Amino acid sequence: MILYSIGLIVVIAFLALKYVYSYWDRHGFPNLKPEIPYGNLRILAEKKESFNVAINNLYDQSTERLVGVYLFFRPALLVRDAHLAKRIMVNDFQHFHDRGVYCNEHGDPMSANLFALPGQRWKSLRGKLTPTFTSGQLRNMLPTFLEVGNKLQHYLDGLATDNQVVNMRDIVSRYVLDVVASVFFGFEANCLHNPDDAFRVALRDLNNPDSFLNNIRSTGVFLCPGLLKFTGISSLAPPMKKFTMEVISSHLHQRETGQVTRRDFIQILTDLRRKAGNNAEESLSDAQCAANVFLFYGAGADTSTGAITFTLHELTHNAEVMTKLQHEIDEMMERHKGEITYDNINELKYLDLCIKETLRIYPALAVLNRECTMDYRVPDSEVVIRKGTQMIIPLLGISMNEKYFPEPELYSPERFDEATKNYDQDAYYPFGAGPRNCIGLRQGLLLTKIALVLMLSRFNFTTTIPRKLSFEPVAVTLAPKGGLPMKIQKRRR
Numbered sequence: 001m002i003l004y005s006i007g008l009i010v011v012i013a014f015l016a017l018k019y020v021y022s023y024w025d026r027h028g029f030p031n032l033k034p035e036i037p038y039g040n041l042r043i044l045a046e047k048k049e050s051f052n053v054a055i056n057n058l059y060d061q062s063t064e065r066l067v068g069v070y071l072f073f074r075p076a077l078l079v080r081d082a083h084l085a086k087r088i089m090v091n092d093f094q095h096f097h098d099r100g101v102y103c104n105e106h107g108d109p110m111s112a113n114l115f116a117l118p119g120q121r122w123k124s125l126r127g128k129l130t131p132t133f134t135s136g137q138l139r140n141m142l143p144t145f146l147e148v149g150n151k152l153q154h155y156l157d158g159l160a161t162d163n164q165v166v167n168m169r170d171i172v173s174r175y176v177l178d179v180v181a182s183v184f185f186g187f188e189a190n191c192l193h194n195p196d197d198a199f200r201v202a203l204r205d206l207n208n209p210d211s212f213l214n215n216i217r218s219t220g221v222f223l224c225p226g227l228l229k230f231t232g233i234s235s236l237a238p239p240m241k242k243f244t245m246e247v248i249s250s251h252l253h254q255r256e257t258g259q260v261t262r263r264d265f266i267q268i269l270t271d272l273r274r275k276a277g278n279n280a281e282e283s284l285s286d287a288q289c290a291a292n293v294f295l296f297y298g299a300g301a302d303t304s305t306g307a308i309t310f311t312l313h314e315l316t317h318n319a320e321v322m323t324k325l326q327h328e329i330d331e332m333m334e335r336h337k338g339e340i341t342y343d344n345i346n347e348l349k350y351l352d353l354c355i356k357e358t359l360r361i362y363p364a365l366a367v368l369n370r371e372c373t374m375d376y377r378v379p380d381s382e383v384v385i386r387k388g389t390q391m392i393i394p395l396l397g398i399s400m401n402e403k404y405f406p407e408p409e410l411y412s413p414e415r416f417d418e419a420t421k422n423y424d425q426d427a428y429y430p431f432g433a434g435p436r437n438c439i440g441l442r443q444g445l446l447l448t449k450i451a452l453v454l455m456l457s458r459f460n461f462t463t464t465i466p467r468k469l470s471f472e473p474v475a476v477t478l479a480p481k482g483g484l485p486m487k488i489q490k491r492r493r
Contacts, residue, residue, distance in 0.1 A: 023075040024068030027386075031068030032061055039070030041223075050471040051218065052366035052396060052478055059397025066378065066385075069392070071223040076390040082404055082427035085393045087379065088370055090434040098122070099436070100371030100390045102225035102235055109287035110244070111221070111235040113295040114439060119373075126439065128284070129292065132268050133443055139342045140263045141183055145447055146340060148178045148192075149454045155192055156459055160488040165464055167483035168312055172451065173305040174200060179447060184296045186251045186266040202243050203301065213237065218476050222369065236294070244297070248290040265293065300440055302477045303364035307448040309484050310362040311354055312455070314411045316463035316486060321413060322456075325350055326491075329457050345449050353413035355448060359430035360399045360423075361411065362478050364444075368393040368432055398427055462487040 017036050024031035038045050044054040058069055058078055065081040079085045088096045098118040105112035105121070114125050131137070152175045159166050174191040181189035181199050189199040213233065220228035221235055228235060236244075254260045255270035269289045276283035315322040328350045336344050370391040377384050385391075400408040404427035405415070415422040431438035438444070455461075464485045472479040 020073055020075075021070060023070075027068075029066065029068040029077070029383075030062065030064045032058060032070075034070040037072070039072045039074075041070075041072055044219075044474070045072075047473040050473055050475050050478065051222065052476075053471055055367045055392060056394045056396035059394045059401075065381075066383065071390070071392075072219070072227075074224050074226070074390060076392050077385065079391055079393045080397070082398045082401075082424065084378070085368075085398070086426050086429060086433055088391060088393070089368070089429070089432060089436070092376065093434050093436075095374050095376040096370040096372055096391060097436070098371045098373055099369040100225070101369050102221040102228050104229065104235075108228075108234050109285075110241050110291045110294065112288065113291040115295055115299070116221075122436075125288075125292075126435075128272055129439060132265060133440055135342070135442075137268075138443060138446055141443070142342055142446070142450075144182050144264075145179060145450045148175060148182065149450050151175075151178070151192055152451065153454050153458055156455065156488055157490070160459055160490045163487065163489070165485050165487055168461070168486045169305065169309045169480060169483040170195075172308050172312075173301065175451065176301050176304045176308070176447065177203065180297055180301050182264065184265040184293050184300075185247055186255075186260070186262055186264050187247075198243075202240060203298065215474055218474070222367070222476065240294075244290045244294045245286065248293055249286045252286060252289060265296070269293075296440060299365075299477075300444065302479075304444050304447050306362060306364060306478060307355060307358060307444065308451045309480075310478075311358040311448070311452060312461055312486070313463065313467075313469070313480075313484050314358060314361070315354070315456075316461050317467040318411050321354065321411065322461075325354055326456050329453055332453075333457055340450065340453060342446075345446065345453065348449065348453070350413065351449055351452065353416045355445065355452075356416045356428075356430075357411060357413045360405065360428065363395040363399065363430045364438070364477065366394070366396040366478060368395060370436075395430065399430075401427075404428075458491060460489045460491055462489070 021034045021036065021039070032040050034040055035042055040058055041054055043049045043057070044051060049057070058067075059080060061067075062078075062080060065079075065084055067078045067080060069076055069078050079088065099116060101116050103111050103116035103118060105117070112121075114122065114129060117125060152171075155171070171192075174195065177191040177200055178189050181187055181191070185199075189197050191197045191200040214237070216227065216231075216233060217235055217237075220233065227233075234241065248266070251260075251266045252270060252273070255267060256274070261267065269284060269292075273284055273289075315325065328348055332344060332347055333340075370393065372385045372387055372389040372391060375384055375387050399405060402408050404424040406422055412422075414420045429437070431441040464487065465482075470481040472481050
């Protein structure tokens with residue numbers, strides 16, 4: 001009887017999986033053949049590739065505009081046509097206004113951040129937070145960026161005299177965390193000089209690829225939200241939630257009682273709460289504030305670190321580009337007697353081109369999620385995408401397609417120069433596009449530019465590894481395996 005029951009359960013499970021994995025066949029979409037129980041993500045499950053690379057590898061396995069794939073047990077459509085992807089994010093946004101990632105506002109408040117919130121809740125919060133990233137606010141944040149940047153310069157001074165090989169990815173990540181701590185959390189961290197600073201240790205634990213539960217969390221947030229809802233696993237580890245809530249609640253209380261006043265993100269949230277008064281719909285709870293501060297902690301730190309260090313990596317493999325960029329920086333510094341201002345930074349046109357090219361090859365988040373929120377007929381076809389369908393836009397696959405970017409393997413900042421433009425503008429959106437693009441992109445770019453100016457004006461960097469990189473498996477963002485080791489020397493001018 002027991003054997004019969006086990007056999008029956010196995011048969012039912014097998015038939016259920018066969019039904020799940022026939023979804024795209026039943027709906028008449030071309031699709032990639034899945035493997036039970038991995039769907040099309042076996043290499044991710046076996047920790048052989050990163051989340052981004054695993055998804056983007058699927059891009060090269062078809063020539064269709066839309067191809068059905070399986071994110072483990074979740075059917076999704078991979079958008080291979082860059083123009084259709086942009087239309088989905090911009091022109092037809094009303095059909096795709098949600099990301100379709102995990103969000104449980106009541107059961108798991110820390111998951112309900114600006115990135116994940118759906119519909120009207122997202123729109124309302126976006127409107128409240130948008131003034132945080134105006135040019136005026138960025139000018140106010142500039143002194144903090146420069147103060148921490150000067151500490152970075154002094155730190156590198158000591159390393160440059162020893163002619164040693166250092167992991168620039170690690171150093172820059174600590175610099176970025178010191179900025180994030182000051183601008184978003186409202187306190188001074190010391191990650192640059194103390195790798196074991198509590199602020200850094202918390203993030204290191206969050207990104208630990210050896211943690212089974214962390215892997216389940218990242219998979220659940222981006223690929224299978226139902227996994228977290230079904231298991232009851234929270235999107236963040238309890239110690240991380242406790243750390244963030246305690247810090248944010250403490251600082252909000254200090255600001256609201258007038259003990260401390262600073263020009264930072266916490267102050268902006270405090271002002272929003274004060275303005276809302278007793279209006280519960282307009283006010284932000286401690287948990288909502290913590291969720292959104294954490295968003296910039298977890299996501300913002302990684303993306304800015306990547307933009308800075310991948311640019312350095314490419315410059316060390318393209319000597320002419322580095323020389324040209326350093327010449328531009330030197331001229332700007334001489335013109336303004338060494339002063340760095342918001343306007344002076346914006347004069348650096350070639351720096352802007354270099355960062356654009358870096359973000360093409362190493363997009364901050366190489367996969368964009370959208371969910372179809374009402375039935376959508378694909379332009380120039382009879383195909384209808386049904387409400388509730390998960391859409392996956394593979395930025396890495398698109399940006400390395402020679403149809404959109406000639407000689408995609410070549411690092412060529414000039415491709416973005418208006419005088420020598422050589423790319424499809426409708427295929428370039430490293431921060432997303434439309435109303436749900438990255439709210440912090442201007443701040444991230446400013447932080448990136450300041451770091452590169454401060455480093456390249458004083459130091460030369462030499463790589464010790466090949467240009468072609470491998471990436472850490474499982475990681476959500478692109479993280480180079482083994483870091484980015486380089487030699488540093490002081491410039492002689």
